[in-house]
Amino acid sequence: MRKIGIKIVSFYVLIFFVASSCVGTKINKNKVIVSNVPSKTNLDSIKSSNIPTLFELSPQGNKWVDSVYNAMTLEEKFGQLFMVAAYSNKDTVHFNAIDKLIQENKIGGLIFFQGVPVRQVKLTNRFQSKSKIPLFIGSDAEWGLGMRLDSTYRYPWNMTLGAIQDMKLLEKVGVQMGEQSKRLGLQFNFAPVLDINTNPRNPIIGFRSFGEDKFKVTERAIALMKGVQSEGIFSTGKHFPGHGDTETDSHKGLPTINFSKERLSDVEFYPYKKMFHEGLSSVMVAHLNVPSLEPRPNYPSSISYNVVTNILQKELGFKGLIFTDALNMKSVSTFKLPSEINFEAFMAGNDVLLFPEDVPAAIEKFQLAYSLNLFTDERLAFSVKKILKFKYKAGLNSFKPIITENLYNDLNSSENDALHYELYENAITVLKNTAAVLPIKNLDKQKIAYVKIGDDNNDAFVATLKKYAEITVIEDTNLDSLQVKLLPFTTVIIGYHKSDIAFRNDDLKSDELFKINFLAKNNNVILDVFAKPYSLLPITNFDDFEGLVVSYQNSTIAQIVSAELIFGAIEAKGKLPVSINTSFKVNDGLATEKLNRLGFTTPENVGMNAEILSKIDGIANKAINGKMTPGIQVLVARKGKVIYQKSFGHHTYDKMIKVQDSDIYDVASLTKILATLPNVMLQYDQKKINLETTLGTMSSIFKDSNKANINFKDLLSHYAGLAAGIPFYKATMDKSKFPSEVYFRKTSEDQFSKRMTDSLFIRNDFSDTIMKMIVKSKLSLKKEYKYSDLTFMILKDYLEKTTGQKLDVLIQENFYRSLGMNNSSFNPLSKFDKNRIPPTETDTYFRHQLLQGYVNDLSAALEGGVSGHAGVFSNAMDVAKIMQLYLQKGKYGNQQYFSEKTFEDFNTCYFCAAGNRRGVGFDKPQLGAEGPTCGCASMTSFGHTGYTGTMAWADPETQIVYVFLSNRTFPIAGENRLSKENIREDIQKVIYEAITD
Template sequence: MKKIDIKIVFFYVLFFFVATSCVGTKINKPKKILTDIPSEIENLDSEKSSNVPTLFELSTQGNKWVDSVYNAMNLDERLGQLFMVAAYSNKDTIHFNAIDKLIKENKIGGLIFFQGGPVRQANLTNRFQSKSKVPLFIGNDAEWGLNMRLDSTYRYPWNMTLGAIQDMKLIEKVGAQMGEQSKRLGIQFNFAPVLDINTNPRNPIIGFRSFGEDKYKVTERAIALMKGVQSQGVFSTGKHFPGHGDTETDSHKGLPTINFSKERLEKVEFYPYKKMFHEGLSSVMVGHLNVPSLESRPNFPSSISYNVVTNILQKELGFKGLIFTDALNMKAISNSNMPSEINFEAFMAGNDVLLFPENIPLAIEKFKLAYSTNLITEERLAFSVKKILKFKYKAGLNSFKPIVTNNLYNELNSPENEALNYELYENAITVLKNTALVLPIKNLESQKIAYVKIGDDTNDSFVSTLKKYADITVISDTNLDSLQMKLKPFTTVIIGYHKSDVAFKNSDLKSDELFKINYLAKNNNVILDIFAKPYSLLPITNFDDIEGLVVSYQNSDIAQIVSAELIFGAIDAKGKLPVSINTNFKVNDGLATEKLNRLGFTTPENVGMNSAILAQIDALAKKAISAKMAPGIQVLVARNGKVIYQKSFGYHTYDSTLKVKDSDIYDVASLTKILATLPNVMLQYDQQKINLETTLGEMSPIFKNTNKQDIHFKELLSHYAGLVAGIPFYKATMDKSKFPSEKYFRRVSEEQFSKQLGDSLFIRNDFHDTIMKMIIKSKLSLKKEYKYSDLTFMILKDYLENTTGKKLEDLIQENFYHSLGMNNSTFNPLRKFDKNRIPPTEIDTYFRHQILQGYVNDLSAALEGGVSGHAGIFSNAMDVAKMMELYLQKGNYGNHQYFSEKTFNDFNTCYFCAAGNRRGIGFDKPQLGAEGPTCGCASMTSFGHTGFTGTMAWADPETQIVYVFLSNRTFPLATENKLSKENIREDIQEVIYNAIIK
């Protein structure tokens, strides 16, 4: 009896509360209100609006399934379907058992997963689904991908970043990938996109989660994202109705107020919902908002307002899909001022699914009491429960299959994710100022560039990428005056503002950071790059002193890489500002910039290659190192002007002390021929100072009246002139004990002995004359046949220096390296670089008797003081790739034409192929028959060179591939070339070609 009495008392209390709290009702007519289902959506199967897609209709078979399941349910099971409970895969068994209990005893209809990991969540989903009579809805907040809640998953850019993108197909691709990943993880509902129009920059909870402040642009992007998600069979949920964009309160902490008229709301906040409904939005989440113009009760949340949820959302706007409450544990609705029966209120307001409810057993008891007293009618219950079942059927839950966890991590983190992210940032990053066209940075030869960091987050990817384009000096000093003194010599100062890319972390400029930016901008030529939401610019009131202003939106690695590309013109700016910044910049502002054909960076998939196949390079490089074919290796692959693979392996030596870095520089040996000598010769040819038929006697008077005077230029550079392969010049400089003779060498530098070829070893300055005399006197084969000879390029060095009056080391820097940004390429690197950046090439036991580190390995080049036409250049893979890309683009790089296309074509022609000579003019070419430097898979138009120290550079015009391989395989001894015998370079090249997606 005691139980019955309590129930009766509760009934009357509940009856009175509901009757008095429903909008527009009288106390004596509660039943009418509680059974008031919008007539427009009462029969979801039989009626559809002429302007709404058939998303909510089911087949006859589907309707039968819904009816049969519903009819088989008891009241507890029907009521349980209304509840979607919070679940976490990072909690313990107590939590998991509690969910088990809710499923078994309270028959809940769904779970919304929060923090955890993908495999753990998949296993829990399988566990929970196995315990549920009717398969559960699984939902997830994945506004920027599963990573919003789950570790070990991929994160896409925030909506505000997407708001800067003008290509809706890209945003649809984001949605499609999100949907695919959700489906793979057994999720039916992605609670996205956010449809809030962020017209208030001070909004503490929406902000970057919004696509922007313009209703049309927000709607356009939301539709694109929704279409992508729903194309994968996953339902999208628009939120937070009626509109959370213009608030200054976080609804997780309190109840935000929206003080707009209904007319304004209909014109702005409702706009995306109307359009989305027409396009087939599956579901809507109703926010916890105080909207006086829509709800007369003071401080009464929209999520439990009958007028908002039923009258406006369903009746006026005609929405037929599922309606979710926002989380019912949020402070906006769970504080002491709210009605005690929040779950009941939310349901009676017209919501179908109660999200993150609390105390479900008690809630269901109260629902049952209301049902038994006809406060909740069968019609009202069936309306929501059948709608839920319809969506379960549409999601395929009528035949649920457990999630397969094998390979789950790899599938959720496929290379396509990263490929798309590159595209997104390439289209989002926005240029707001470009005074005097400071962007992109051109004329590198006349630039001196510094970088200054502001902010407390990482900047490694930005700085390292900047350094791949130019010589960047990182300057820091806590004292502004001292900092400014250090910056005086620089022509351009790049300021990077780096704030945490973690959601909801404050990215506002601090007062000292603002002062620093203003101070530096006033005293320097500044490019300011903001790696934070655009609202971080609000404190800056004067932009006049800032020459270049770039908004990169987020501080992710890809954002940093792409932003550096934009600064140096590898990509052009396409983004448009999604929000206004005071009166300085308006929504949709964004300047276009010039694209220079400099190498950029992306993923293999973006240039039609397979990253999984390309990853086989790793195994080959590691194989070479473990078998002691080389202690360290650099490999770079580029296609279509984009570097898609750049890795360093191993150590400088076999003692495994110093790891190889991408910035380390190697002795590239014979690559010097095409990296230093040949480009300067091509300039001479382009200026018509020589031609293919020019004789050596005409080029260099010292060869007149010799056996070499009639050698044609074409023959000389094709290794078809009959020159001997090489001359052991060093033997002439050794004493009887086989050590360097004092006649030619000194242990310390002297005026006439200033050319250094090792530690404490200097050769007399005029030994070059001796070398040339020995070349002149050398034998010449009478038979015309292919014979590779280093003498060709030693002769060309002499020709260039005598013709131009400049040294080769100066010519290459002035004519190419400075403007190309090849700042890691030079002869005699110890004059410029720290020794620790230079892997040693050999332990010389036959002449110099020392470890060769920073001194050219080739002894003939060493006798020239480290500068010869055939050897002497030290470089890294990135710099080598720039020269190869210049060749690939037929003389053009950075929109600068170094020599004509005709010149390149003439040099890349094999003139003696018919005679069995594969060589072009200076370039090596693919093999003829069994012998040659490539894998046999490169096209006949491809070209490049290999080097004695274990190097290779190759480019293919037909596939637009550049391949660079650098190593010090000669360390510690150069005698056995296992790297060549094992075809490591060629095998890697074969992998590259196999990776091309046919």
């Protein structure tokens, strides 16, 4: 009797529930027919709309749908309506509960939330195996699978994509999202968001929207949808009828939209109308209070027949699947009992009930309603057959388990980062650029400081800025003392860094706002905002800012690309997707100049294969593990972009200090082309010398020598018959084979100020002695190729006497400062921390100490560490800059250092026919079996190698720059195994193998 009584009560509750919630209920003695449920006539009217027929199946598909539907029990039909929440990060209790819903309640699908990909795939296979009819698997992946899953990719937010003007890029995002969704076993991605975010204070949409302009939102949503659906994944437009102008989070309460239907039709509905014609598969209906569409007060749109059926299906003609928004959200879950909400959502015209609560109770409600004829078989068939139709279109009629092998790599391929770089290169937006402060030019005249504001990481931004120029990071909590520290600087870059964890508030705090305004008023400021554009709303006056950059998010790639833009490696292309008060409007965005500076990207973006390139790691580690060198830096650039930069090993074999990209190596003979040659090329470019100029003309000390008639071309081609070298140090040793007091002091004195070690100073005039010894040295009787350090020692003497400046000063003033080679120097201990300099050797034959920060080459040491053939210390990034300068035939940044003709003259092999591979100062690829390269570089390529285990090479034909630095001479410069085992050459070979175009 108790059970009967409960059913009687349920009956009257249900009759009241339906009668009160449905408009125009008609009751006859045979059936209770609810007039707002689609009748046969209503269904016909939907089919006759002017939307193209995009969801029709083949006869075979229709046959499958009909056969499956006809074989289903009533309970199985009800079950198909429910798409239940699943988590791969929960325990077996949760998994077993899902099993039970599948097996007992015959649910139709799962929406996965938090977890990890391999576990989710295993669970998908498990759950699919337990379901008689394959399940829909969906996920909210608005910015990629990373929105829900660990170890998966996160694309930029929609608002970031909203700044991009190239729709092909957004379609590529959709394609990649679709590929990853398919690989994970999904059929639905509940995206894109179609909300027009016209309310900057919207707490739940905001950055999830493409912007506030309906046309731009639509254009981008279509591009993304096309990409996703091209991979066989269904897109879901949301949140109908429009969640963009709300100030309530629908997860916590019911937002109200107080617009007229005409306004909604013109703005909020606009993307849906367009996307229906483009083939949008499904729509998600929001939980909103929209009085102009639903007269019942505070009645959620997701359960409104007028919204879901009359407007969405009849007026707008949508024929795809209709999902409710999650039915556990407070905006609807507190409205009625879960079972009642599910039923009302179905009665309103929704096909799939998403994230329902208490499915067994809901199905019981459906059974009771059906037994009371509260809805027709036709209504049930309308949704269930549509669901089956989409399952067939998704290939679920022949479901195969998802393979877990290689899943992580498939979901995180290098193509993801490649596209990510392209997206930020096109999104980052410049809103102010007073006096063309961006990009920063004339680095030799700049003194730049960086100040951080915000509580998130800024490492990639600062590190990349420092790859372009010397950047001083200034920190001080006291504004007055901070300002004092900033006085010497010409430019202050302020980085506003806020976490891009979803839904976190990144608005400027009052103290942050005050600090920014204060610094802008008192300095030349470039403000770079790594947060959504709305974070700028509290700033009411932008007049004090010289530069304003919106980088949108604080991801690593966003930071790298933004630094590139500041220094001109890329130009600004982005346009603002939303308004910032009255200061900036939608579509604002300034173009900036692109300079010829090295940038950064992934191998794929310059026609290289990242997987092949990764083989460099193995070769480098082979060298380190084989104790050919304790540490290595490798850099590869192509087409003006650094695509590979890694450091391996340690400074020494005790493994105390790991090699960093910023560490500075003794580059040995690379000095020839990094310091001496560029200055010689300037002399040549200014026509002070030419290829036929003789040594006797260039320098008076050679006028009456046996070298007087050696011409410039022969000299630089190592074709002049000079000795390979001279042991200058022997002249400075006493009878005990120790440094003589005639030439050395242990402390610095007026005439002994050239430092060789911490406690060894050589006579200032010993360089003159060196030159006299070179003048008197013998020449080869036979004209043949012989590599000689003397060539560049002669050129150093020539440059210093001609210009009146020392070589270390010349190279800084003429090249390094303006190139931004702020990690390059002779005698680095005067400028850099010793811990940044890997030691090169323990000198047991002259200086009798560990050489760290002092040049390894003894002849260069005898010149006080500054010689034409050795003495420069640098890192791979700086070396790459000057190699790129050569590759660009004298141009870098905003400066033409020397003419293209000058470069071509120096990069010519004049004596190749005679078996001499050398250019004018440059080394060139091998002739026959002998040479410095892998044998795969073009004959137009050029570069040099160094004794300490270094190599710098550039190839005009492939546009590749390759830099290898090491301290292979540590601890003792014995057998050169690094060279014998072709480590540098094998890495170069991999680089060329990685070229795809």
